[in-house]
Amino acid sequence: MRTVKAPNDMSEILNTLTESIKAGKRKDAKAATEQALSENIDPQQILAALTMGMDDVGRRFKANEIFVPEVLVAARSMKSSMELLEPVLAESGYTPDHTVIIGTVEGDLHDIGKNLVAMMLKGANFSVVDLGTNVGAQAFVEAAQTHKASLIGLSALLTTTMTAMREAVALFREQGLAAKVMIGGAPITEQFAQDIGADGYATDAASSVDLARSLVA
Amino acid sequence: MSRRDVVITALRGEKPPYVPWSFRFTREPRQALCAHYGVADEELDQRLGNHLVELGSDIGFFEDLGRDKHRDVFGVVWDRSVDKDIGIVCDFPLKEPTLEGYAFPDPLDERFFADIEAKCGRQPDCFRLFCLGFSLFERAWTLRGMENLMMDFLEEPEFVEELLTRIADYNLAQVKKALTYDIDGVYYGDDWGQQQGLIMGYPRWKEFIYPQLERMYGLVKAAGKFQFIHSCGDVDELFPDLIALGLDCFNPFQPEVMDTFALMQQYREQLSFWGGLSTQSTLPYGSPEKVRRESERLLEAGSLGNYIFSPSHAVESDVPMENMLTFIETAQTQGAGIMISGA
Ligand code: B12
Numbered sequence: 001m002r003t004v005k006a007p008n009d010m011s012e013i014l015n016t017l018t019e020s021i022k023a024g025k026r027k028d029a030k031a032a033t034e035q036a037l038s039e040n041i042d043p044q045q046i047l048a049a050l051t052m053g054m055d056d057v058g059r060r061f062k063a064n065e066i067f068v069p070e071v072l073v074a075a076r077s078m079k080s081s082m083e084l085l086e087p088v089l090a091e092s093g094y095t096p097d098h099t100v101i102i103g104t105v106e107g108d109l110h111d112i113g114k115n116l117v118a119m120m121l122k123g124a125n126f127s128v129v130d131l132g133t134n135v136g137a138q139a140f141v142e143a144a145q146t147h148k149a150s151l152i153g154l155s156a157l158l159t160t161t162m163t164a165m166r167e168a169v170a171l172f173r174e175q176g177l178a179a180k181v182m183i184g185g186a187p188i189t190e191q192f193a194q195d196i197g198a199d200g201y202a203t204d205a206a207s208s209v210d211l212a213r214s215l216v217a
Numbered sequence: 218m219s220r221r222d223v224v225i226t227a228l229r230g231e232k233p234p235y236v237p238w239s240f241r242f243t244r245e246p247r248q249a250l251c252a253h254y255g256v257a258d259e260e261l262d263q264r265l266g267n268h269l270v271e272l273g274s275d276i277g278f279f280e281d282l283g284r285d286k287h288r289d290v291f292g293v294v295w296d297r298s299v300d301k302d303i304g305i306v307c308d309f310p311l312k313e314p315t316l317e318g319y320a321f322p323d324p325l326d327e328r329f330f331a332d333i334e335a336k337c338g339r340q341p342d343c344f345r346l347f348c349l350g351f352s353l354f355e356r357a358w359t360l361r362g363m364e365n366l367m368m369d370f371l372e373e374p375e376f377v378e379e380l381l382t383r384i385a386d387y388n389l390a391q392v393k394k395a396l397t398y399d400i401d402g403v404y405y406g407d408d409w410g411q412q413q414g415l416i417m418g419y420p421r422w423k424e425f426i427y428p429q430l431e432r433m434y435g436l437v438k439a440a441g442k443f444q445f446i447h448s449c450g451d452v453d454e455l456f457p458d459l460i461a462l463g464l465d466c467f468n469p470f471q472p473e474v475m476d477t478f479a480l481m482q483q484y485r486e487q488l489s490f491w492g493g494l495s496t497q498s499t500l501p502y503g504s505p506e507k508v509r510r511e512s513e514r515l516l517e518a519g520s521l522g523n524y525i526f527s528p529s530h531a532v533e534s535d536v537p538m539e540n541m542l543t544f545i546e547t548a549q550t551q552g553a554g555i556m557i558s559g560a
Contacts, residue, residue, distance in 0.1 A: 070371070109305040113411075115364070160501075160533055
């Protein structure tokens with residue numbers, strides 16, 4: 001028998017969860033998730049509370065109110081909460097609507113920015129497959145096909161590896177991949193994204209969430 | 218006037234006879250230039266007419282572990298299978314936020330001072346700069362892992378403070394010894410910036426980094442030497458603090474992330490700049506004509522002093538030979554069109 005929680009308690013628990021994500025309090029996030037699950041709150045509502053927390057983190061990061069350290073502790077709190085939530089979501093037959101393949105292009109080893117983008121996308125409830133750094137174009141194609149991805153995210157921090165990005169996008173087009181392509185990294189510009197035929201460009205991790213949402217909408 | 222004096226004049230904010238320059242190249246373009254000029258690697262700086270001679274060991278010493286793995290003196294292992302110049306950290310010693318059981322390397326290791334005499338001998342009239350790379354924040358994150366250190370700032374502030382203090386102690390010991398040689402300045406490399414803003418954010422920089430810089434610059438300034446630093450990225454919000462600490466010269470001065478010409482005016486007689494020529498757009502993608510125009514504009518802006526001409530960062534393999542030769546020649550033939558140095 002399932003007891004239904006009174007809406008007030010429920011919103012209080014979820015509110016605590018959102019706040020602990022925002023503050024990057026991993027233990028609190030975990031405890032709130034445990035409590036929410038034990039009180040049988042709809043897992044999708046728990047997920048929505050997490051996403052709300054990460055959205056706020058993204059907004060403040062974009063506005064330069066917080067910096068990489070705060071985003072990392074928030075993302076880690078989200079991760080520890082997701083570890084509890086994921087099996088319950090899976091059991092209830094829920095899967096994220098969209099899968100993103102992300103990686104740093106061939107010849108490039110910078111991954112701090114790419115990791116942040118991956119974390120924020122997870123926080124926005126995308127299923128994220130991170131291929132790491134120095135990833136060849138063909139590996140993106142294969143992963144996109146295997147995971148039926150709706151999006152591919154390419155990161156490049158070096159002018160010397162922007163060419164690898166161009167080649168990767170050309171290969172995706174040649175292979176007729178359905179996935180949209182978004183790109184980013186220090187030397188990347190809107191103009192460059194247009195030139196190489198990418199579908200979008202974002203300057204930071206929070207904007208990449210907005211971009212990803214708009215590309216799959 | 219010797220090249221050394223030209224640099225000193227410029228650093229003092231006085232008008233030098235011409236704008237001094239000093240260029241750096243990553244391995245491939247360096248080899249290409251040596252082949253072009255028909256000189257050996259150790260002759261290249263002289264051939265370019267560089268005004269600075271860089272002493273010490275910028276990135277330190279490495280032990281070859283085989284299969285492209287190299288261990289630095291701090292115990293950090295770097296994988297160079299892709300990037301041949303530095304590589305990327307693949308194993309770090311401080312797995313937990315504690316220094317217990319960790320021994321710092323010897324700051325007085327002879328290898329840091331071994332080439333001083335020889336290099337100064339080869340470029341006797343250059344300004345002598347003792348360099349320490351990865352000098353604080355970067356040393357900390359390579360020892361602890363970038364993401365760990367970032368989170369430690371919030372969760373283990375005492376550990377971070379201790380770690381940075383110990384790194385600064387190490388630097389101070391090494392610089393103290395370097396100051397016993399006839400050097401002109403000390404250069405600390407440490408990247409704090411990203412394309413927009415500071416990686417750690419200003420409040421944390423001020424809390425953790427600033428107090429150590431105060432100790433580090435203090436020693437150099439007390440010895441009456443010039444203080445140089447290098448930080449990539451968008452860090453101009455720090456200039457007032459850095460000037461207060463006694464900084465003399467800032468590198469690489471990236472035009473993509475800061476308004477170089479406005480800053481040269483704004484900080485005239487307070488801070489000198491070394492760099493400024495775009496390595497993210499003009500050098501790899503611009504025409505030789507564009508390289509020449511941008512170089513001339515910088516040389517013009519720097520003609521009153523407070524400036525050392527150079528690309529903003531070591532030139533990479535994506536820069537065409539013609540573009541390299543263009544900025545080199547523009548520097549060498551500035552002003553009256555006479556060959557000032559080189560050859
Ligand atoms: C840290 C750093 C390193 C570290 C990397 C550690 C790591 N694990 O990533 C180390 C020391 C290893 C390194 C090495 C090198 N580096 Co480096 N590095 C940097 C530095 C200082 C900061 C980069 C960073 O992490 N920023 C923080 C993150 C949060 O920001 P971000 O990466 O920009 O990411 C954000 C956005 O760009 C965007 N984004 C990023 N990816 C994506 C992807 C998508 C899909 C989207 C939508 C958005 C997006 O969102 C992110 C989050 O907000 C930059 C300076 C700069 N101007 O960026 C130089 C810089 C990128 N490096 C540079 C160079 C030259 C090198 C080396 C070649 C040095 C050398 N060997 O001599 C090597 C190359 C190694 C290689 N093959 O990759 C140059 C590149 C110049 C050029 N010509 O392009 C820079 C610009 C410095 C400079 N002054 O010129 N580097």
